[in-house]
Amino acid sequence: MKLFLSGLKQKINLILKNSLINQMVRLYFFIMLLFGVILIWKWNSLPQEIPIYYSLPRSNEILGSKIQIFTLPLYSLIFFIINIIIAGFIYEKDKLPAEILVTAAIFVSFLLFITFLKIIFLIT
Secondary structure, three states: OOOHHHHHHHHHHHHOHHHHHHHHHHHHHHHHHHHHHHHHHHHHOOOEEEEEEEEEEHHHHHEHHHHHHHHHHHHHHHHHHHHHHHHHHHHOOOHHHHHHHHHHHHHHHHHHHHHHHHHHHOOO
């Protein structure tokens, strides 16, 4: 396990030398910072139940507790970590798919951030 983690760290350090991937990682951290800042700013004005599950028919089922708003940045983090790990393993063989994976992670994070903003500013 220790060998796997040290190899993973080397692979991630290698892909971070790529300027596009490095910029995407910085953009991801900026998006996560915005998640945190807006959440801290609006937390006290959030009602106890917020509309999280828009895909369900209109009823009380679309509501979730305000703590569930953390699922959006959490999904973003999980997707980003998985894509970075996969990109690290394929970067040495082919750089383009690794760049596409990281860019896709940023795109998904941005969409989740837009959803987060819509929910927060809809109810406050």
